[in-house]
Amino acid sequence: MTLLDLQRSCFFFFHCQFHPTLHKPHFCPHRSTGEGTSNLQHSVALCLKLHGDKPVPQSTTGSSIPYSEAAHCTLLALCCAKEHRPFNSVLDEDYQAEVEMLWPGTKLPHPATINNDVKSLYNGLSRHVKSYFQVCILIYIY
Template structure:
């Protein structure tokens, strides 16, 4: 509906107004506390890269990507593309449930 789109656009504007003007580089130059490595975190980052950057699931088979992972974490095994696909499906399913329950509560 037009009202739903209007609300969505207003939400986007509010969100953007909360983002710092200094964050134009996407936070690349900000100092961050290192996050401890976990295989689950690595898989989440791969799923995020595929979804946000429209990368194919089989990007994990790219020899340069594998070399990068090996450089940063020797001995680390990169997940198979089917695992990446499964992870993204699971993230979508769980997110859809969250969004559904969010709007059910808000609609009451």
């Protein structure tokens, strides 16, 4: 793989959330997410065993969504955009208590982060909407 290929590629970057300074991060190319998954799982299990931590329980039903800070930010941005909620709704004490109850220790994003995420969503999706309508108009004309 050349340097140009690497610059054009998307990689997932996994680091230990409990002991990031003690482990090398794992990298996984975007298109081959199935490769190396067992290595990542073995690394997590070993880390937890070495440090006496308990693994996060996995859902047996498969219907729950695993928590990630990025997914949480995305859901907050989508919720604010769809429901016309203010970005500073994350500062509400009741909302913070609810989040703490559901996932203790969760760090909520700053309202400015949500604002930036909504702008990014708008800019990214507006290009798709524009190209969709351009295609529809061209088809209609011909």
